[in-house]
Amino acid sequence: MELRKSASPETEVVLPDERAGEVKRLLVAQRLFEDTIPTAFAGSSVEVHVRDADEPLGTRELATRLTGYHGVLSLLTDRLDRSVLEANPQLEVISNVAVGFDNIDVPVARRLGITVTNTPDVLTETTADLTLGLMLAVARRLPEADGFVRAGSWTSWKLSPSLMGMDLYGRTLGLFGMGRIGRAVARRAVHGFGMRLLYASRSPLPAEQEGELGATRVDLDDLLSAADVVSLHAALTPETRHVLGPNQFAAMKPSAILVNTARGPLVDEAALAAALESGQIWGAGLDVFENEPEVDPRLLAVRERLVLAPHVGSATLDTRRRMADIAARDARAVLEGRAPAHPVQA
Ligand code: DGY
16 A cells, blocks of 8 residues: 555545545545554555645635535544535545534434444543543542642742642432433542442433442432432433523532533533622533633633633543544444444434
């Protein structure tokens, strides 16, 4: 297999090893790891074009750029909405390098016969680790503690320092969404941190898992009023958009922490900023935002008990490499007429 720069400064082309019959073309919408495509497409007759860029194209540009392609390997910042898909009904596959696929209009893809794939499982434990990391960082005020030491403000050990935190041990964790990541968070919180567990989700856990975790399924209102830490693990859908807004923050304990490593628009960010400012809730740890990469200035202005991260839930090298590899292999499978390992069922 040959890897070379194409005439377009943005595009590298992996030439097919063999050209038998119609050559299928795949656009990789943004840069991956250098060896992902050569490894996943070794021996394939698929022609792969890699956009040598780390920024998404706008929808108009993407719609035009996809002309003549049979597949696209997308990141979650690539918006494959109705306009893009209807302009490209020749697409056979959209392979998303993410477990979430709210950047893709899946019903339209289905109507047009385009297979959509995602990357579940491989990022579950990594994202659960970051969720617990955010819980601890907020509860024990780690960024503030770090800033305090670096600023030279630490003059003596005090029994009652300004940076008093909150224990997680023995507290009640409320999980909204109990899919793979929710369950991985639950295991860590219950077995590692001795937390009690409430959850709200469309379907109940099997009885033996509920028993093993000591988990109780409740509705969201009861969860919000009882939980010390609320952590979100649901997909973004029209039903879950702004599932936490002013009324929900008003129902939470003033001592509660919110953690969101799922999708930003689950939370009404303006309402969250107001809840933090007014002390309606105690703190928050956010890895995702309503209008990424923009962050509401009212949130940026909150200096205490708010920890922000730039959507890095799955960002370890091993995990991100696996995600890219799975997506590439699934795109190849569809373009070679085989069933992908991770079709989106939604
Ligand atoms: C996903 O996969 O959906 C995460 O948001 C990024 O890894």
